[in-house]
Amino acid sequence: MTSIRRPFVQVDVFGSGPCSGNALAVVLAAEGLSDGEMQRFARWTNLSETTFLLPPTRPEADYRVRIFTGSGELPFAGHPTLGSCHAWLSQQPNPVGPRIVQECAAGLIELRADGGQYAFAAPPLLRQGPVDEQLREQLARGLGLAPGQLRDAQWVDNGPGWVAVLLGSAGEVLRVPTPPATLPPLGVVGPCPPGAAHQFEVRGFFPGGGQMFEDPVTGSLNAGIAQWLIDTGRAPAHYVARQGTVVGADGRVSIDRDDDGTTWVGGAAVTCIEGEVSI
Numbered sequence: 001m002t003s004i005r006r007p008f009v010q011v012d013v014f015g016s017g018p019c020s021g022n023a024l025a026v027v028l029a030a031e032g033l034s035d036g037e038m039q040r041f042a043r044w045t046n047l048s049e050t051t052f053l054l055p056p057t058r059p060e061a062d063y064r065v066r067i068f069t070g071s072g073e074l075p076f077a078g079h080p081t082l083g084s085c086h087a088w089l090s091q092q093p094n095p096v097g098p099r100i101v102q103e104c105a106a107g108l109i110e111l112r113a114d115g116g117q118y119a120f121a122a123p124p125l126l127r128q129g130p131v132d133e134q135l136r137e138q139l140a141r142g143l144g145l146a147p148g149q150l151r152d153a154q155w156v157d158n159g160p161g162w163v164a165v166l167l168g169s170a171g172e173v174l175r176v177p178t179p180p181a182t183l184p185p186l187g188v189v190g191p192c193p194p195g196a197a198h199q200f201e202v203r204g205f206f207p208g209g210g211q212m213f214e215d216p217v218t219g220s221l222n223a224g225i226a227q228w229l230i231d232t233g234r235a236p237a238h239y240v241a242r243q244g245t246v247v248g249a250d251g252r253v254s255i256d257r258d259d260d261g262t263t264w265v266g267g268a269a270v271t272c273i274e275g276e277v278s279i
Contacts (some may be wrong), residue, residue, distance in 0.1 A: 011024045023272070026087040062096070062102070080219075086113075121262050122227055123223070139179075154166075167190040192242075200229075200240075
């Protein structure tokens, strides 16, 4: 089999500095790759997501992205969206922006770019509303929560299947154990003490291969959580969330709700590895 060398970058997204956020592999100029070749390469990178940049099929879009985990394709994900935008902009011969439009399986996603900071407009939730009592009990049991610790639980699914749990404090969030893989993709959030540099602590868990993994920093989860917390008056229109503390990352996710109701989810993106790959 003849392979083609293609430009490649590995990007750190949502970090407070290089190599402190969530890593993303990006294959640029991915034309001609089959679904199987994309999936095989994504599995080989051993990262949570790998993206493949393609020419857009819709005139409104600047580029098209396909997002793969090690086991399948996602219609949308947050840190792959910001990292792919950063990688695409790095290949443009002339300045572009500040408004960029990404095409993905979830549709058109609007982005903003400014000096190494990127933000995407949170897509509409595909599923929202309170979880049923049976799942609520499973969540409390899986997180080892005492009676009354689980303040609320809500579907905040914008593609990956997220359900979010609200606790009373950031400290409680940091103390929960890794939940069982029988639960759906799960976010846990709690408020930080007054005067802290960030307003919420977030942890994100997703099942795979019979076990539950903790994600360093998760854009799609923070997007869903922000829409829920702001809509219910639990969070201001502008705040910063920290994620990744327990797994050694130091992620920062900025949330901004515009007057028109658009929720922007932002953070830094920086290239850490650049070269070519043979696929």
